[in-house]
Amino acid sequence: MSGDSVTLNCSSVSNPPAEINWFKGETSVGSGRIFSISKISSDDSGEYKCRAKNEHGVKYSDPVTLDVQYPPRNVSVSIHGSAVIMAGDSVTLNCISDSNPPAEISWFKGETSVGSGRIFNTSTISSDDSGEYKCRARNKHGEEYSLPVTLDVQYPPRNVSMSISGSAVIMSGDSVTLNCSSDSNPPAEISWFKEETSVGSGRIFNISKISSDDSGEYKCRARNEHGEEYSDPVTLDVQYPHRNVSVSVSGSAVIKEGDSVTLSCNSDLNPPAEINWFKGEIFVGTGRNFNISNISSGDSGEYKCRVRNEHGEKFSDPVTLDVQYPPRNVSVSVTDSGQLWFDSVSLMCISDANPPALNFSWFKENQSSAVGSGQSFSAVQSGRFYCEAHNPHGAQRSDAVTVTVHQGAGRNITVIIVTSAGLIIIIILFAMLCKWKSRRSALKESAINKKRLQ
Structure with a gap:
């Protein structure tokens, strides 16, 4: 074992006694009958032999092999391939170690065992393969791990989507936040579009006090050095109560009996309204357009429309149909x-x-x-x-x-006749009046006398 102390002893029979020399391979390493190595190392491994030499000749011993064993050391990982690893590439990891006897090699992603052998190959690498890898060298004398190496698998944006925070029904004046999410490496730059017009950047797009002008389709775009992808569009449907309700009249400026006249109710509201028509205060029809064919003077009067949705109702100003004939x-x-x-x-x-x-x-x-x-x-x-x-x-x-x-x-004569006749009539009427007054006085006096007798 590395660190042990080893002594080699050379014995020979010769006369006169031989001079002893030591060789490692073909290299002279010492002399004397005894050759000692304290704290032997792997560098001392090899074939050793001694040589005996006197005046009569030279002879070498058979070689002896010193096999210095030691646990794994200097364990490291090398990567074969491009410095930038793209999804779909093939990547080979090589575990380098120094050990005697040779080490058994195991591979780990994080703390999870993923393979064995000096070489670990990943063909068609994916983003799921990103992470820290290390190898472990082990023999009967011990084990050692390499320092971890990081596989950073890069790829263009994917799974780009957007979400809306807030109420399901967006009312004019609300605050609305759009959030763009994407999966990419390196992280993507985010841009926002309303239809085809750029309106902002950043993962979050906020609209405070939203108005009907903000209604429309929104989408986000994620872009990095490897490509770009758009989210599916999301429609912002900004609802609001009635406003700007008016009536327009189609046809000639002068309406004549027999003409066909169409009244149109124009309004700005969301969601679309139920529309009713009134002549004065009398309900006369429904729908955005109200048509009167073969109009008559009886159709003259003030007309107005009423729009109504879930947020309220409003009447237009009245318009007067003046049917001429x-x-x-x-x-x-x-x-x-x-x-x-x-x-x-x-x-x-x-x-x-x-x-x-x-x-x-x-x-x-x-x-x-x-x-x-x-x-x-x-x-x-x-x-x-x-x-x-x-x-x-x-x-x-x-x-x-x-x-x-x-x-x-003849007119003058007639006038005279009419005048004489008129005079006779006046005399007769005067006589009748006098007679009537006399009779009335008599009746009145009779009534007074009767009352006195009672």
Whole structure:
């Protein structure tokens, strides 16, 4: 054993006595019948022989082998391959040790035994193979471990994903935090994207007081020197109550009877709303669009829509549908028909129109040209007259009315007759009034006398 003390003794028979010399291999190492090695070491291992020499000759002894044994020492691990180990590479570990007898070699990852033999090979290495490796050399005299070596298996980003912290329902004004996780070696640089636009970096992306403008698809990208990978996108659906509710009207600026009109309810809210329509306070329909085909004057009025979702409801400002139409129901009214005798008759043209009729024409039957204009007309001749009412959408004529006009000298005689007849009527009425008063006074006096008798 290494450290022992060993003595070699050379014996020979010669006359005269021989001179003794010692050799290790072919190298002279000493002289004298005795050759002593104190604290022998592995370096002293080898074949030893002695030589006896006198004047008559020389003779060597048979060699003797000194096999100096010792426990393992100088145990170390060497790695064969690239300095940067990539996933998929083949890696060979070699255990180097000095021992006698030769050592049995075992391999460990951490404290777990993973193989034996002087060489440990990992073909198609993976990230799971990363870690500290060491070998142990053992013989019957002892054991020794190598210092550990680290296999750092590098690979591009993988398993990139993102998560959202906070409520499942994101309301406008909330604070939302997005977290990107990835598996890579070396660690990845993280970038954030909304759709295709870069919006930030770092493993955590925070949005304080989120708004509807922040709604959309978000994803993170993990990148290192070996590659990059994106997470699946996550949609931020920012919900909020009703706002900006309004009604728009499609079609011509001027709505005429018979047109088709569509009212659209425009609103900004999330989630989408239930939409109801009202004319005044009366419910008339549902849906984002409210259509009125073949519109009539009866459809005129104020319309509004109401939007409602789980966060509240709101009405739009009302819009007025003013349905216009040409004149209708045109008629002539005699304004001074209470006179018994006249030399002209005042006529009025009445119509229903939107916008109101402002142009009027007067005609006498069987005459092609107009005899007057304006809403009022004074007829100075007897006959049948009618009017026409006009607005921007059309015209309509009235039925004809018969007008009788008394005029000329006969009128003066008539007036006199009417005056005499009127005087006779007044005298008769005065006589009747006097008689009625007299009778009433008599009845009153009779009633007073009767009361006195009682």
